[in-house]
Amino acid sequence: MSNSNFIQLLQDKSFKEDIFAAYDKAPIERNFQKYTVIEDLRDLFMYMCQQCNDMRSQGRQHLSFTEVPPSQIKNRILEIAGTGLSLSPRKQEAYLSTEASHDGNPTVELTFGVQGMSLMFGRSNAIQAVSFNLVHEGDVFEWHGETAIPRYSHSYLTDGNPIVAAFSVINLKDGNVLCSYITRQEIEFVAAQQIQQAQTFGGSTPWLSFLGRCVRNLILRRTFRDRAHTLGLIPGTKRVDESGRLIDAPEEESVDVKKTEKGPDGTPMVSDDDFAALLQSSLEQSD
Numbered sequence: 001m002s003n004s005n006f007i008q009l010l011q012d013k014s015f016k017e018d019i020f021a022a023y024d025k026a027p028i029e030r031n032f033q034k035y036t037v038i039e040d041l042r043d044l045f046m047y048m049c050q051q052c053n054d055m056r057s058q059g060r061q062h063l064s065f066t067e068v069p070p071s072q073i074k075n076r077i078l079e080i081a082g083t084g085l086s087l088s089p090r091k092q093e094a095y096l097s098t099e100a101s102h103d104g105n106p107t108v109e110l111t112f113g114v115q116g117m118s119l120m121f122g123r124s125n126a127i128q129a130v131s132f133n134l135v136h137e138g139d140v141f142e143w144h145g146e147t148a149i150p151r152y153s154h155s156y157l158t159d160g161n162p163i164v165a166a167f168s169v170i171n172l173k174d175g176n177v178l179c180s181y182i183t184r185q186e187i188e189f190v191a192a193q194q195i196q197q198a199q200t201f202g203g204s205t206p207w208l209s210f211l212g213r214c215v216r217n218l219i220l221r222r223t224f225r226d227r228a229h230t231l232g233l234i235p236g237t238k239r240v241d242e243s244g245r246l247i248d249a250p251e252e253e254s255v256d257v258k259k260t261e262k263g264p265d266g267t268p269m270v271s272d273d274d275f276a277a278l279l280q281s282s283l284e285q286s287d
Contacts, residue, residue, distance in 0.1 A: 007283075
């Protein structure tokens with residue numbers, strides 16, 4: 001299979017069976033129907049084709065999905081399925097992108113979206129409840145470590161005060177708790193970075209208009225980074241960085257861990273061969 005023909009993955013029946021099997025073993029309960037998985041997979045391939053065309057028009061062909069070995073794309077798709085999240089970029093649970101590696105060649109990256117992180121916490125079999133909290137100036141707050149619930153009392157009278165911290169509490173079904181915490185200094189540092197970046201590139205940033213939501217997402221990402229591995233939400237050989245990207249764990253930390261499909265109304269779906277031909281045509285027409 002040549003690099004430019006990653007679309008052939010869509011026609012690989014054994015690959016789809018691997019995807020279904022990965023969902024069956026996922027650490028969260030989703031109960032996806034096969035036709036839903038196929039629709040989401042097609043959404044992903046349409047997105048990848050659009051990315052290829054966009055990269056070509058921008059003169060950045062070297063970073064398009066067509067330049068990546070199909071085996072990389074295949075592995076990343078199976079990693080998404082293995083978490084139980086949707087393959088469709090439109091559902092904003094997980095994303096695939098390409099980046100230049102240290103040797104200059106493109107590589108496929110998997111990044112978890114905020115929606116995907118929230119869903120994994122909410123549907124994990126190990127979690128009883130999870131909360132993400134903002135601490136405003138004037139609130140009562142005492143941090144007692146990662147395995148003890150903080151002392152916290154919030155009043156609506158402090159809602160307009162500056163945010164001085166944020167924390168999360170994960171109540172596990174075994175009775176234990178896992179807590180994460182970010183300080184005012186960390187919040188201000190990230191906010192300043194995002195605002196500076198927006199000013200540099202002439203864009204806008206929600207950090208100026210929706211600070212509370214941004215800080216809540218920040219503590220969600222931090223919690224996911226710290227706890228996804230511990231809770232078994234990602235493979236034992238993987239970790240998550242601050243941006244939500246799936247990365248390899250440091251070596252010392254790694255552990256081993258043609259039938260016609262029908263839609264929900266019973267209507268036969270377009271065959272994968274025909275759908276792949278349409279995608280291939282979309283790439284060729286943009287040349």
